[in-house]
Amino acid sequence: MAINFVNPFTPVVGKVPLHMAGREGVITDVEAALAGTGNDPAIISLLVGPRGIGKTALLSYFADIAESSGWVTARVTCVKGMLDDILIRAQRSAQHLVNTQPSRKIKGAGIANLVSLEQEDSPHKLVNWRSKMDDILSSLADCNIGLLVTIDEVNPSIEEMVTLVAAFQHFLDEGKKVALIMAGLPYGVTSLLSGKSTSFLRRAARYELQALSDYEVEEALVRTMKDGGKTFEPDALEAAVKAIKGFPFILQLVGYRVWRMAESSSVIDISSVDAAANIARKELEQRMYDAVWFELSEADKSFLQAMTEDSEITRQADLPSRLNKPSGHVSKYKKRMLQQGVIRERSRGLLEFCLPGFKEYFDERIAEERGAA
Structure with a gap:
């Protein structure tokens, strides 16, 4: 009788895999920064690498870790309107803790299971993005809660980046509990760092994400398959590692297809891997390379x-x-x-x-x- 398994692989951009292959160094640094006093360089981090190297999944991973540690998060992409998006995401993420309106001044706070804020209307108060963020950060500070902002697909041509970087420099100078993790292609990050108005980022922790080693790929494949009760034949595992070429996204794509090909079996043979790798290659071309080609x-x-x-x-x-x-x-x-x-x-x-x-x-x-x- 066939055994039903749940496919444990996640070939979806930004989806956190069951087992994060490699990346121990950056994960250790960022987790320590989130647990520290705010003086750790990794509290402002840059993840740099080509498409498919796992930048977006790492951003999601760090946001998940921060939330599980009590931080509020704002997960955004670097596009026009990014600052408003950060504000909205931060407010929504914190709404179970604080009730804050950017156009109002906080008079006092009482903390129980939730936080209630006594506010005073100030309709003529002059506000900008930084002052609105100050209100949110001040409210979170009453509960000793930090804010992590993650920004994907860094684009130095987005003018809002200058406002964001300048504000975060002040937030840190003022001792606010904040963290900023951004990800982008090498050229975009280099261009951002070369700008005079964003030079503050040159002091950020920069992580160049390289292809995974064969050992790291093999370990992630074996552990993920084992979680669902499947194992590889030795030659099948070797072929799967070779097909993945060290790229985390391809690991998830190949793993997903291998699982599908051998869905009714607990042991994966090389014929399943070969067939799955061919399907995965075509999917990679359709989902990523065709778009690049037509541009x-x-x-x-x-x-x-x-x-x-x-x-x-x-x-x-x-x-x-x-x-x-x-x-x-x-x-x-x-x-x-x-x-x-x-x-x-x-x-x-x-x-x-x-x-x-x-x-x-x-x-x-x-x-x-x-x-x-």
Whole structure:
């Protein structure tokens, strides 16, 4: 008789997995900062890495940890209107503890199971975003509760980032119990740090999230499968680890499909892994790479095609001759590809594709275009 299992893998962007593979260093630092006195550098943290490396899931993980430790959280994405969103999220997250209106002044507070606030109307009070946040933070301080703000997809072109960073610098200077964790692509974070108005962030703890080791991938796969009563045959586990390429999102995607392929069995064989990995690869292309492809201009494609002539690392100095273009043209399109998170600069002038399997995907799409022409 078939045994029914619940699929334990979570191939959904931002969903916290059952077992967080790797990342012990950053997790230890941030948890210590949330439990500390506010002087820990990780109280302001930057998570940096390419798509699929697990930045969003880590943000969710830290917000969950903070909430379980009694913090109030505001989870937002870096888009226009972000500041209003932070304010609304913070108010809603704290509403079971405090009842605060940004346009009112708090006169006193009494703390029981809930917090009741006596307020005085002040309709002509001049307020801005920072002062509204001050009201919330003051109310939370009465209960010794902190506020964690998480910001995903950092975008330095969003002007509200300047207001946010400046306000958080003052919050910390004033001894308020706050934390700020942001995540973004390497180019976006670097651009943010280079701005004069956001230089405060240069003192933040910065974590460059790299691909997981094979051991970390293997451990997460085995533990997650074991939780549901499944195990891998040795060659099947080896094939699954190879297919994942160290990327947390692909780990969840492959794991999910492997589970589905072997749903009625407690032992996973290599045929299930091979079939599942093929499905997962196509899903990755449809859910992520197709969107990247359709955003590429013809000049973008020419730039990337010139990079595919190298097996791994491309020297920027080699591209002008390959493209028959001046160095300024190469710099322009290098910047575009860095911004879109398609490539990364391993060190000055050394470029590489940063999305696992995208180089092969790109070659296939280029071949299809040529065949259709």
